Amino acid sequence: MYNGLFLNPGSTGIGISEKPVTEFGTLVRLQWIGIEGAPRSQVFWGHTPISKINSGIGIHVFNDNAGPLHQLTVNLDYAYHLEIGDGILGIGPSLGILNNALDGTMLKPNDVDPILPKSGKSEMKFDLSAGAWYKAKKYYVGLSSLHLIPNEYNFSDLAASPSKYEVPFHFYLTGGYHFDITREIDLTPSLIAKNTKSITQFEGSAMAGYNKRFYFGLAYRQLESASVLVGFNFLKDNAAHFGYSYDFILNDLNTVSSGSHEFLLTYSIPKKIVLPPAKIIIRTPRFRLE
Template identity: 35%
Template sequence: MRKSTPIFVLLLFLAVYSHAQQDPMFTKYMFNSLVFNPAYAGSKDHMTLGLLHRTQWFGIDGGPNTQSFTIHTPLPKERVGVGFSAINDVVGPTRTMQANLAYAYRIPMGPGKLSVGLQAGVTNWSADWTKLTLVDPTDPAFAEINPSKWLPNFGVGLYYYTNRFYVGASS
């Protein structure tokens, strides 16, 4: 464990977010912590389930529309937490769907616990260009009517928490 700690810390800071699409917008991030940080998995002493919906610019066609589902739990008699998160984000003609599994190892530290988490999953990005009115329908950028691509998604995180305080970092 001691030999792998420096490697994990290095990986935490080397992770790079490298695509140009918009991230889903969450105003209630405190109810959706697993989406942002895999180390949050199992941080409660019981199974936690979350379901959120957000519609922005209500009444305007193509306005941002986001749903998320999370579930996580500590494993009995273990220092391990596991979780699952799913996101559906629709903005105009584009849709981004994600499904992620999270694993967290919790280490007692002082009055609280330090949790180290890993996440792996998939992201699907798709578009329906027929929802747009194009000035030039022959534009090669829109040649494929319904493009779709699948991408891997990996993440790491740290989360320290007590009964009165928490702080985390993730990538």
């Protein structure tokens, strides 16, 4: 399931809805069930359009645990909005902090290595991302780069022998198109291309909707997993959405893991539509003026 704000700050205040909305959401991913220390991730976000300055502002928090490694990011997001054609182009940065930690007590090497920490090590750095996002009535497309600052983290106990970890750049190209099959059924195929250190991975999905309330889809992540996705909207004006996906592992990990689970919950507040003032009717004993 896709969270545009986390991958592309250009989508701040725009999103993938038909109209700009104020949105709050959370996503929880439980990866590789059955493997001790497997990744567990949580994302929290909120963003809103500000029409007076043609902009959107937001915030997102990402928390990830994978064995002895822990990563936490807290970012403020901004995008400037330009109306182009029948859509909106958002361009902007995301600035925040990126904390990486290593719990040395969980490391159990066969041989004693003095470089490895014997306790917890943690370092905090500034983080910068940027992106562009275009949302039209029927489609969206985005380009973004995460972790533009080349930060290095040292988890070694020995100052003379640093153990460096560098957070790599992430580049994302995203796109999707909305088809109205019938009055009740719609279909939205989408694609994500991710590049990290010259390694490119593709993800594709197709989500079908019924009456803009119930959703079912399939997804594929290159050489990694195939997924089944379901979701539904609820509350007045379909303001809330719940989604769930299950990943079938396609690599060698399928012998030790039963798969991965992902849960999504969002709440949206539609942008208010300002109506023109009503005509003032003046009544007199002899005339009725409008």
